[in-house]
Amino acid sequence: MNIRILGGCLRVFSWGAVLVLTGSVLVLLGYLLVKGVPSLGRDLIFGQVNVLDALLLKKRVFDGLFPAIAGTLSVVLLSVGLAIPVGVCAGIYMSEFATVLQQRVFGLMFDILAGIPSIVIGLFGFSGAIFIHRYISNDFRPCLAVSVAALAFLVLPYITRTTQASMQGLSIQTRQAALALGATRVQNIFYVLLPQSFSGILSGIILAIGRCAEDTAVIMLTGVVATAGIPGSLLGSYEALPFYIYYISSQYTDAEELMSGYGAAIILLGVCAVLFILAFLIKRRLAGPAGPAPGRFHG
Amino acid sequence: MVLKRSIVMLVLMAVSPFFLVSAQAGAIDSFSGLSGEIRISGGTAHIPVMKEAAKQIMSANPGISISIAGGGSGVGIKQVGEGIVDIGNSGRAPSDAEKEQYGLKLFKWAIDGVGVAVHPDNPVTSLTKAQLKDIYSGKITNWKDLGGKEASITVYTRDESSGTREVFWKKALDKGDIVSSANFVVSNGAMKTAIANDPNAIGYVSVGHMDASVAGVALDGVSPTIDTVKSGEYKVARGLYSNTKGDPSGLTKLFIEYLLSPEGQQIAVQKGFVPVN
Amino acid sequence: MTRVFQKTARIVFFLSAAASAMAAALVFGFLLVFGFPLIGGGEFFSLLTRPWSPGQGLYGFLPMITGTAAISFLSIVFALPLSLGTVCFMGGLGPARISRLVDGFVRFMTGIPTVIYGFLGIFLLVPVVRTLFTSAGSGMCILSASLMLSLLVSPTMIIFFKDGFDSVDVRYIQAADALGADSVQRLIYVILPEAWPGIVTGIIMGLGRAMGDTLIALMIAGNAVHVPGSILDSARTLTSHIALVSASDYDSLAFKSIFACGLTLYVLNAFAVIAVRRLGGKRGPV
Secondary structure (H helix, E strand, C coil): CCHHHHHHHHHHHHHHHHHHHHHHHHHHHHHHHHHHHHHCCHHHHHCCCCHHHHHCCCCCCCCCCHHHHHHHHHHHHHHHHHHHHHHHHHHHHHHHCCCHHHHHHHHHHHHHHHHCCHHHHHHHHHHHHHHHHHHCCCCCCCCHHHHHHHHHHHHHHHHHHHHHHHHHCCCHHHHHHHHHCCCCHHHHHHHHHHHHCHHHHHHHHHHHHHHHHHCCHHHHHHCECCECCCCCCCCCCECCHHHHHHHHHHHCCCHHHHHHHHHHHHHHHHHHHHHHHHHHHHHHHHHCCCCCCCCCCCC | CHHHHHHHHHHHHHHCCHHHHHHCCCHHHHHCCCCEEEEEEECCCCHHHHHHHHHHHHHHCCCEEEEEEEECHHHHHHHHHHCCCCEEEECCCCCHHHHHHHCEEEEEEEEEEEEEEECCCCCCCEECHHHHHHHHHCCCCEHHHHCCCCCECEEEEECCCCHHHHHHHHHCCCCCCCCCCCEEECCHHHHHHHHHHCCCEEEEEEHHHCCCCCEEEEECCECCCHHHHHHCCCCCEEEEEEEEECCCCHHHHHHHHHHHCHHHHHHHHHCCCEECC | CHHHHHHHHHHHHHHHHHHHHHHHHHHHHHHHHHHHHHHCCCCHHHHHCCCEEHHHCEECCHHHHHHHHHHHHHHHHHHHHHHHHHHHHHHHHCCHHHHHHHHHHHHHHCCCCHHHHHHHHHHHHHHHHHHHCHHHCCCCCHHHHHHHHHHHHHHHHHHHHHHHHHCCCHHHHHHHHHCCCCHHHHHHHHHHHHCHHHHHHHHHHHHHHHHHCCHHHHHHCECCCCCCCCCCCCECCHHHHHHHHCCCCCCCHHHHHHHHHHHHHHHHHHHHHHHHHHHCCCCCCC
16 A cells, blocks of 8 residues: 555544544543532532531531541551552562562562452452451451551552662662762662652652552452441441442432532542642653653563 | 349340330430440441431440441341341341341331332333233333333343342242343442433332332332332332341440331331331 | 661561562462362363353353453453554654643543543443443443443553553664654554564553453443343443452352452463563553
């Protein structure tokens, strides 16, 4: 075929693809905003309760998203908090100490872990809870702690991989300067390599936060419920925004409840967008004006 | 003193839950000063009543938290039996095997019907039992065969753990087949929403959940309404149960007492069910 | 003192890495142990091919396998041209400034929660499908779910495709430029033939993402338990099956069958990961 015609077709095709893809996402998000923005407001989150009373936990919020927001916040902070130390340490090991064989084997395991569908991670958390309930403590049930642990499994490979990649990405000069001055390997890691790769690790952590905040499949098997109030203990049930959206979508009882579903979706989307932009800005500052080099994962 | 009272209470409960009401006027006050958690799961027809009761109790008593999950009657019975939750709700009476296996205590606090429902715009407003069976077994697939418009019927059903399904299957379908292409929804609330959004839908839903967004279909000439359920004229009816493992104690006991108290029964009426007292 | 610290730190690093790696094995172990009553005795493969009918004691998950296959395959059919077109656009066919915008937008799309796609699917897409195709019944069908899923998997595919494009040896491109090739010729004769490992990787990753997603299919595919006969049929995926049945009575065989579903998903994922690593593509958090 004539290359000119082929080229023209390809050009049209590529424009078409971009327009269809971005267009449909923009239509979806636009629809969400148009339908949902009127519902945004103090009442959406706090219902009829005074804001201060709700925040100080003096009064309970029944008709607002406050308990779901508080639940999502706790589950995200706890699970990322749990995954960061383990994930960063594992990343350090992979980058600085692992032998080629270890890099291969561990790397394969991380990749498998990263690819496990989140519902399967949820099923794992759920069966773990049932196991503990049956054989260790009869008082143990699916709860906030189970969700936290399962979500930590979910984001662990993200944090390990970004830590490993940002440390491996450091230049040989950066790596060797302190060593030449007599620093030990561990000193070099804590005083040079970690601080130097901090923004890379941070952007990975922020993406992990986003992943935890949006995940629905893990929590729906491990302790989230439709009504629970503010999470009071690690061993209790809790509410969460993504689950609320799922729940409302199938069982809203009136128009007002449906509107709160739209409101919750906008809030969740907003949270994810802010996290995304934050991670993006940090990464760009790290990469400098030349643009980010595609990070390659070894092993 | 307190111990004595609770012993008396336990004895009373063993005799019959109906005594509790007379013994416990102003049931909400009995929660005052207490704290702890009550976990409830299971039957989805119960959820509006559970939510309202929880709201009343939790507003008055900041130390108490009550969590409510769905799942269906089968889940409620299993979870309470395993000790995963404190109260397992069911829209059917637990079977003898279930009662025996887990030592369940049953508390029936309302009567509810299971009504066939369609979209409000659907001209079909009444069906015979035979027609209903044919729809659910996949023999009738178009609304025009029932005097409606030319459109294929979307059949909605619930999963095996649903008490609503079980009652409907036994009493309305006489244990007939349910076509495998039927869409599944997870709760009474979801069933109502699905029917309200689908002009060609047919499904079954707790009579207490029915409102203007769906149209109840008369079965053999009897409409599913709270009155026909109450009078016993509408046959596809069942009790709403809250079950506990062994005799309830502590907050769980108080919660059940609250459901059976005049205040609790009032909530059941508000949410469209027939009270037992 | 420092030596002790050195040693301890190194041990802690190693233990973390080993524990994280073990996590993948632990998940597998749990699925295996809990699913054993159903899987033991070599029954696993006969389950794959049997229908689901708990009333008759049949717990095969053929309907879920076919549901997952149909929905994820169709979503790739929709997403592949979109992704290829978009990546060609970014690879030189579109204006540079717009390309950068598109690139940012695609990366943003990776962050859109799947539950929001499901939510909008119910209220925007499903009614449209129901109106357009009268035989689609409720509108909750394979078509609706795979359309929504294609938006979810496109960014994954685009990012891997782009990686493949970027990894083409720059000397080839310079050689083509020196011979006077324009952007279209460069794309057709140099980049596309060289970038195929990235494209295959992208398709595998996209397929994995589609199979692993729960909420979209759960919310808008209708969840009927039968082998679907058309793309307008309601269907249930392995993932939604786990979500729907996990709440049920956990002594039953029905409950145990969800571990078989989980194992199937786990194994498919592991195969995908190994395939991608064989291709030498990068595999990391996207």
